[in-house]
Amino acid sequence: MKSxxxxxxxxxxxxxxxxxxIGKRRRITLISGIAAVCVVGIGLAIxxxxxxxxxxxxxxxxxxxxxxxxxxxETEVIPExxxxxxxxxxxxxxxxxxxxxxxxxxxxxxxxxxNEYNEDDHTPVVNTDVPEPTMTAPPAPFTPSTxxxxxxxxxxxxxxxxxxxxxxxxxxxEAPKPDPEPVVTAAxxxxxxxxxxxxxxx
Amino acid sequence: MECESYLRFLDGDTSAMxxxxxxxxxxxxxxxxxxVHSIPDAEDIAEEALIELAAEQPVLEEESQVKxxxxxxxxxxxxxxxxxxxxxxxxxxxxxxxxxxxxxxDLLMLEDRMQLDDSKRLLHRAxxxxxxxxxxxxxxxxxxxxxxxxxxxxLGCSEKHAVSAAYNARLELKKLMEKxxxxxxxx
Numbered sequence: 470m471k472s473x474x475x476x477x478x479x480x481x482x483x484x485x486x487x488x489x490x491i492g493k494r495r496r497i498t499l500i501s502g503i504a505a506v507c508v509v510g511i512g513l514a515i516x517x518x519x520x521x522x523x524x525x526x527x528x529x530x531x532x533x534x535x536x537x538x539x540x541x542x543e544t545e546v547i548p549e550x551x552x553x554x555x556x557x558x559x560x561x562x563x564x565x566x567x568x569x570x571x572x573x574x575x576x577x578x579x580x581x582x583x584n585e586y587n588e589d590d591h592t593p594v595v596n597t598d599v600p601e602p603t604m605t606a607p608p609a610p611f612t613p614s615t616x617x618x619x620x621x622x623x624x625x626x627x628x629x630x631x632x633x634x635x636x637x638x639x640x641x642x643e644a645p646k647p648d649p650e651p652v653v654t655a656a657x658x659x660x661x662x663x664x665x666x667x668x669x670x671x
Numbered sequence: 672m673e674c675e676s677y678l679r680f681l682d683g684d685t686s687a688m689x690x691x692x693x694x695x696x697x698x699x700x701x702x703x704x705x706x707v708h709s710i711p712d713a714e715d716i717a718e719e720a721l722i723e724l725a726a727e728q729p730v731l732e733e734e735s736q737v738k739x740x741x742x743x744x745x746x747x748x749x750x751x752x753x754x755x756x757x758x759x760x761x762x763x764x765x766x767x768x769x770x771x772x773x774x775x776x777d778l779l780m781l782e783d784r785m786q787l788d789d790s791k792r793l794l795h796r797a798x799x800x801x802x803x804x805x806x807x808x809x810x811x812x813x814x815x816x817x818x819x820x821x822x823x824x825x826l827g828c829s830e831k832h833a834v835s836a837a838y839n840a841r842l843e844l845k846k847l848m849e850k851x852x853x854x855x856x857x858x
Contacts, residue, residue: 471698471714481685
């Protein structure tokens with residue numbers, strides 16, 4: 470009977486000879502767990518498996534894909550390709566910081582009452598017809614809340630804005646500017662906000 | 672359980688092959704011998720199975736997979752060998768007679784190396800007398816240590832079939848051993 474050493478040396482020698490006959494083989498270790506793609510003839514071979522799974526092929530790996538998904542080692546043929554591949558860190562998409570320009574409120578109570586909002590996107594209607602301010606004019610129905618220092622707790626949800634004024638075309642340049650600090654007492658007490666029908670409880 | 676020695680061999684460590692040989696050689700020999708009834712032939716076949724493993728380097732991650740791969744190779748090669756012998760029927764009969772008449776020193780040496788106790792030796796000898804369909808599953812399950820599923824993979828049948836075959840084989844073996852006057856521990 471043969472000893473283990475004899476058997477081992479015979480096996481290794483015979484395997485070496487046979488491996489030379491087999492030819493090129495590539496061992497592919499999946500990294501990302503998605504797939505390794507190789508060209509086989511005129512088609513593609515795709516392996517899917519968990520990271521660390523090993524597959525073996527004689528096919529030609531597709532360079533761009535295999536570098537993403539797998540390590541390809543050609544143990545005997547091309548030693549250069551035996552380098553372990555490190556997964557590239559995906560460049561984090563840096564979010565552009567939000568512009569601090571105040572957006573117009575979806576609607577305010579007064580705009581809602583006067584149907585001055587778009588029903589589709591709930592944006593206030595750009596009021597091109599700026600009423601000519603007069604000394605005796607009643608308070609404007611829509612007052613930008615930037616200048617209103619917490620007039621009413623019911624309007625506290627309105628975000629500060631100022632765009633409405635600047636965007637509006639100036640009709641009468643001679644007209645005196647409205648008082649930046651409107652009299653709070655002059656504002657009519659608005660009715661309560663309409664509630665959705667579903668939530669309404671008498 | 673990962674097959675460390677095989678993985679090291681894949682990484683180019685040739686000394687790992689000796690560990691594989693030491694780990695599996697004897698059970699391979701014992702199994703193949705049950706087919707070919709000749710230790711030298713069994714050695715050739717077992718060696719061929721190992722060469723295939725080393726040359727092909729299949730993707731095997733667990734120890735049981737390596738064992739199953741080797742046993743499957745052994746079985747295929749042994750079957751081919753037996754088929755070739757049957758084609759030369761006269762030679763085969765002669766060899767079989769020689770083997771039976773011979774005390775088979777090699778087999779005794781193998782049993783010694785595997786440190787089989789008396790009951791296991793008796794079991795092994797009884798197994799050799801079983802029909803092949805019963806013998807295979809018991810060899811793989813009790814001597815090689817494969818599970819029913821792995822044995823089924825080697826034999827190319829379903830796990831259920833392997834379980835029922837093992838049951839029938841045990842009954843057959845029990846009858847045989849009782850005939851020979853052995854009433855030892857339950858199989």
